[in-house]
Amino acid sequence: MVFLRLRNLKSLLVLLELELNLRSLLLLIAMVQGIVIAVLLLWRGFRQRRVEDYFLAGLLCFLTFSLIEHFLGFMGVYDNMRERGQDITFFPFSNKLTWGPLIWYYVLGLTDGNFRWKRRYYGHFLPALLYYAFHLGVWGLPPSVKGSLFGQLWFWQISLGVEIAFYLLAFWYLWMVLRRYQAYRQLVDAEYSNTSQIMLTWLRNFIYGFFIYLCFDLVFNLIGLVSNFGYNDAYWLELIRAIHLYYISVTGWAFAQKTIVPFHVLEKSAPIADAAAGQTEPSTAKVTGKTPISSETLEVYRHQLAQFMEKEQPWLDAELTLSQLATKISLNTSQLSYLINSGFDKNFNDFVNNYRVEAVKQKMRDPALAHLSLLGVAFECGFNSKATFNRAFKKNTGASPSAYLK
Numbered sequence: 001m002v003f004l005r006l007r008n009l010k011s012l013l014v015l016l017e018l019e020l021n022l023r024s025l026l027l028l029i030a031m032v033q034g035i036v037i038a039v040l041l042l043w044r045g046f047r048q049r050r051v052e053d054y055f056l057a058g059l060l061c062f063l064t065f066s067l068i069e070h071f072l073g074f075m076g077v078y079d080n081m082r083e084r085g086q087d088i089t090f091f092p093f094s095n096k097l098t099w100g101p102l103i104w105y106y107v108l109g110l111t112d113g114n115f116r117w118k119r120r121y122y123g124h125f126l127p128a129l130l131y132y133a134f135h136l137g138v139w140g141l142p143p144s145v146k147g148s149l150f151g152q153l154w155f156w157q158i159s160l161g162v163e164i165a166f167y168l169l170a171f172w173y174l175w176m177v178l179r180r181y182q183a184y185r186q187l188v189d190a191e192y193s194n195t196s197q198i199m200l201t202w203l204r205n206f207i208y209g210f211f212i213y214l215c216f217d218l219v220f221n222l223i224g225l226v227s228n229f230g231y232n233d234a235y236w237l238e239l240i241r242a243i244h245l246y247y248i249s250v251t252g253w254a255f256a257q258k259t260i261v262p263f264h265v266l267e268k269s270a271p272i273a274d275a276a277a278g279q280t281e282p283s284t285a286k287v288t289g290k291t292p293i294s295s296e297t298l299e300v301y302r303h304q305l306a307q308f309m310e311k312e313q314p315w316l317d318a319e320l321t322l323s324q325l326a327t328k329i330s331l332n333t334s335q336l337s338y339l340i341n342s343g344f345d346k347n348f349n350d351f352v353n354n355y356r357v358e359a360v361k362q363k364m365r366d367p368a369l370a371h372l373s374l375l376g377v378a379f380e381c382g383f384n385s386k387a388t389f390n391r392a393f394k395k396n397t398g399a400s401p402s403a404y405l406k
Helices: 002-015 022-048 051-075 077-083 096-111 119-139 143-149 153-191 201-227 235-254 263-269 295-312 322-328 333-344 348-364 374-380 386-397 401-405
Strands: none
Touching: 022 051, 022 235, 051 077, 051 096, 051 235, 096 119, 096 153, 096 201, 119 143, 119 153, 153 201, 153 322, 153 348, 201 235, 295 333, 322 333, 322 348, 333 348, 348 374, 348 386, 348 401, 374 386, 374 401, 386 401
C-alpha cells in the first residue's frame, strides 16, 4: 500500500513537471516533523494552559516556513509556475523577523510560573508585519516589474538592510534571553534549596544552540556575499536549519517541565543582581543604600541562624525555601538573604546544601545505616534528586560521592 501511494505521488509530480529529489526530500522530512510537533504543542498548550507551548509552536512553524522557498525551488515549482503564468517570486514564505520575539516570549513563559500575555507585547512583532507588508506588495506587482527589481540598487539596499536588521534583532533577543536565564538561575539558587526540578537545563541548551546556529548563518551569508554564492550553494544553510528545526522540535516537545517559580514576585521581594555584570549573589541593598541588617547586629544574627540550623535542622525539609526559613527565624527574605550572603559568604542554595552534605558524610560512617544506598542516605538528609546531591557534594568536598567513599 505504501509503495502504491509513493508511485501515485511520483506519477502526480511527473504530471505536474515537478521533481522530488533528495535535496527537497531532506527538507520535507524536517518540515513535516516541525508542523506535526507544532500541532502537538498547540494541543498540549490548550489542554494544560501552557502559554510557552504556543510560542514554541509558532517558532517551529516559522522555522518550517523558512525552508519552503528552497523546498519548492529544488522541486521546480517556481519555474513551473512561471510557465503557467503564475509567478510566486517574492512571496514571503519565510519571515525570520518573527524568530526573536517568539524565542523571547517562550523563555519568559518558561521562567515565570505567573507569566501572562499583555497587549503591549504585540509591538515586538511590528518589524515582522512590516516585512510582510513590503514583500506582499512586491509580490503583487506584474512579473515584468518584479523582474526589473533585480537590477535596481535601491532594492538590494533594502534587502541588505532587512538582513542586517534581522541579525541585530536576533542577537539582541538572544542576549536578552541569556540574561533572563542567568537571572532565573540566580534567583532559584537564592530562594530554593533543591533546584534540580526547576533549573530548566533544556533552556540553556536551546539558547546556546540557537546562538551557534545564528553565528553559522551570519558567517555563511557573509562568505556568500563575498563569494557570490548561488541558489545551490545556499542549500547547505537550509539543510543546517532543517537539522536545527528537527532538534528543537524533538527536544522541545520532550521537555514538558513547567516552572513553579513566580519570577517577578520573588524578584521584587529579593532583588537580584544584574547577571550581565558578572555578579553571582543577590543584591539586597535598598534604594537608599542602607543594608537590611546593620553591621553591628550581623554577627548576632549570624550566630542565631547557625544555632537554629544545628538545633532545628530545617534543611531536612526537601522543599525548604528562603521565604520559609525567613518566617521560621522572624526575618524577611531580604534580611535573610543578606545575612547568608554576608555572614556565611554563600547563597541560600549552597548554605542549606552544606548542612545536608555534612549530614550525609556523618551518616556514611554510621553502621546502623549501612543497609541504605548512598542515594537513600542523601534523601534522608533533605536532598530530593540524585543530580542535586551529586552537584552539592562535589562542590562541598571537591570529589564525587563515590570517589569520596574510596
